Amino acid sequence: MTWLITGGAGYIGAHVVRAMTEAGERTVVYDDLSTGIAARVPADVPLVTGSTLDAGPLARALEEHAVTGVIHLAAKKQVGESVEQPLRYYRENVEGLRVLLETMTDAGVPAFVLSSSAAVYGMPDVDLVTEDTPCLPMSPYGETKLAGEWLARATGRATGLRTACLRYFNVAGAASPDLADTGVFNIVPMVFEKLTHGEAPRIFGADYPTPDGTCVRDYIHISDVAEAHVAAARRLTEVPAGTDLTLNIGRGEGVSVREMVDLIADVTGYAVPPEVTERRAGDPARVVAAADRMAAELGWSAKRDVREMVESAWAGWLRLHPEAERA
Numbered sequence: 001m002t003w004l005i006t007g008g009a010g011y012i013g014a015h016v017v018r019a020m021t022e023a024g025e026r027t028v029v030y031d032d033l034s035t036g037i038a039a040r041v042p043a044d045v046p047l048v049t050g051s052t053l054d055a056g057p058l059a060r061a062l063e064e065h066a067v068t069g070v071i072h073l074a075a076k077k078q079v080g081e082s083v084e085q086p087l088r089y090y091r092e093n094v095e096g097l098r099v100l101l102e103t104m105t106d107a108g109v110p111a112f113v114l115s116s117s118a119a120v121y122g123m124p125d126v127d128l129v130t131e132d133t134p135c136l137p138m139s140p141y142g143e144t145k146l147a148g149e150w151l152a153r154a155t156g157r158a159t160g161l162r163t164a165c166l167r168y169f170n171v172a173g174a175a176s177p178d179l180a181d182t183g184v185f186n187i188v189p190m191v192f193e194k195l196t197h198g199e200a201p202r203i204f205g206a207d208y209p210t211p212d213g214t215c216v217r218d219y220i221h222i223s224d225v226a227e228a229h230v231a232a233a234r235r236l237t238e239v240p241a242g243t244d245l246t247l248n249i250g251r252g253e254g255v256s257v258r259e260m261v262d263l264i265a266d267v268t269g270y271a272v273p274p275e276v277t278e279r280r281a282g283d284p285a286r287v288v289a290a291a292d293r294m295a296a297e298l299g300w301s302a303k304r305d306v307r308e309m310v311e312s313a314w315a316g317w318l319r320l321h322p323e324a325e326r327a
Contacts, residue, residue: 001069003020004065004070006071006072007072008073009037009040010036011180011222015175015179015223015226018042019226021044029041032052040178040179046065052074053092053095058099058103069109070111071229072112075096075145089141089144093147101152104161105159105161110161111161112155112164113164113166114165115166116146117145118167118218120149121134121135121167124136127286128289129287139282156242156243162241163243164233164246166228166229166247167247167289169219171225172187172188173308173309175223175312180317187217198272200272201274201275202274202276203276207279208285212259215285216254216256217288219309220251220309224249251289252291254286268326
């Protein structure tokens with residue numbers, strides 16, 4: 001098969017491209033390079049520059065490269081920004097997906113993997129979040145991911161498209177420093193930034209009903225996320241037409257914010273005590289994936305631990321910020 005990977009020059013997308021090619025799969029990257037970096041795409045992987053809102057370039061890419069499956073990662077993904085710009089998020093994430101699915105259907109492409117998110121669940125009040133936990137997203141970003149799942153499944157029911165919706169939990173780390181996340185939107189790079197500027201990392205609330213009072217999350221290494229895409233893509237080649245898979249992509253283990261901040265301090269050598277501030281609105285106490293369906297369906301489970309995530313992310317941060325290296 002040949003897989004078109006939308007958003008393949010982005011942080012997660014570039015890891016998926018690397019994992020797919022290392023597994024022997026043929027890949028083509030389709031990216032508008034608004035946030036993606038062309039240098040992340042391997043020299044032997046074709047790069048087509050274009051938006052998922054433009055059916056013409058998409059159709060040409062599918063035909064010219066004889067694409068037989070699509071992995072869709074191109075999307076806007078910042079929760080706070082989505083609250084400020086909901087129309088932009090619905091246009092990019094939902095309309096862009098609609099155009100892509102229509103173009104795929106016209107071209108007869110039979111397999112589709114969708115990058116979704118644990119944000120579809122909102123604030124679940126459960127110990128482990130299963131794929132059957134009610135979805136009550138709390139931001140336009142989460143809403144667009146859930147709407148994207150609905151659209152993919154509906155298309156599958158109508159056309160026989162085989163679909164897999166992968167709900168990522170908290171992604172961190174890097175396969176190599178050159179693929180590190182350049183954004184500062186998640187806890188690991190946010191703590192790195194504070195520490196390397198001599199500032200105290202912030203913990204938003206320490207009075208939650210958790211063992212140490214701070215929020216508990218399920219963190220998964222980006223390399224594991226990428227390998228999950230390989231497993232899902234290959235699984236779609238084995239199942240009947242119209243099959244729909246909806247899977248959590250996590251480790252099934254919770255790590256508190258305080259534990260993560262302490263681990264980051266240990267890895268980086270920056271011993272700056274964190275500052276506890278007020279809770280953020282909308283932060284649930286605990287969000288941890290049930291990972292058994294993923295293991296059963298794909299025959300795959302995450303292998304890397306939280307220290308590996310932090311160490312690899314730190315190596316990438318130092319590549320981008322060499323002044324942060326400790327003597």
